[in-house]
Amino acid sequence: MKPADLDPVIHAPKRLAIMATLRGGTLVEFRYLKNELELSDSDLSKQMTALSNAGFVATRKKRTGANRSTWYRMTAKGRRAFDAHVASLEVLLALSDQLDDVTEPDGAHAVDGGSTAPGTT
């Protein structure tokens, strides 16, 4: 596993939080994601569209009486991408720990905790 496996679609913090929540639930409703992640309707819609376009999320609209609800589930492709992304983060964490060990004797940290910002990987 290489840090290069970080997925650019998932890497944005909001989408990472959404994907992690979807990993924990077989089916997750729009309202639940909105409340738990404290996102606006438009922002969440935008993020879900990006994830859906990437093929990471499947959408199902349900109608119960007068109420409409939108449910999401992670696709197999999304699960693979998310698991690979998390594994890459673990590799990065191990690398940053090694860097810390190398720099600690001098009391100075050459790298600020192994930032995952684009370009640093």
Place this chain on the structure above:
Amino acid sequence: MESDADERAVGRRPADELLDVRRATLRPHLEYPAPPGWVWPTLGAAAALYTWSWALDQPAPGLPVMVVALAINFWVVAHITRRRGVFPEFSTMPRPLRREAFRAWALVAVLAAIVIVSWQMVSPVVATIISAVGFPAIMYAHQRRHDAIAREIAADLAEPDPHEP
């Protein structure tokens, strides 16, 4: 999408991101509203109907009664899922919660055996009463234990990261 690049975790440590991922993955198992109180007597009635359906002539009227009992169960599960807004994924369930789920299933299996034995050795009425009381009692106790464990896990997750400066 490019604007999202700006909001990326610039300067965020992998440890922070992994902790956030862990919290978010556990969220569907820990944070949701409790089932309403009427769920337990409804499940009891469905269990009683299902058990009693075996005492009726098969396929009619026993089969329709059985179907109604199963439909009530599915409807209750669907209602709870709608209310929660999430259906937790078993594979990502934390180990203590999974142990508690297995424990509840084992109790359900034991009670089912007791119901069958009491049906054969005592009477269908006694078996139906045991079903009506026993199954919802097990599920209610399971829900309470699940909530207690979930609170403990949530409290552990809420503790500040010792590596934070």
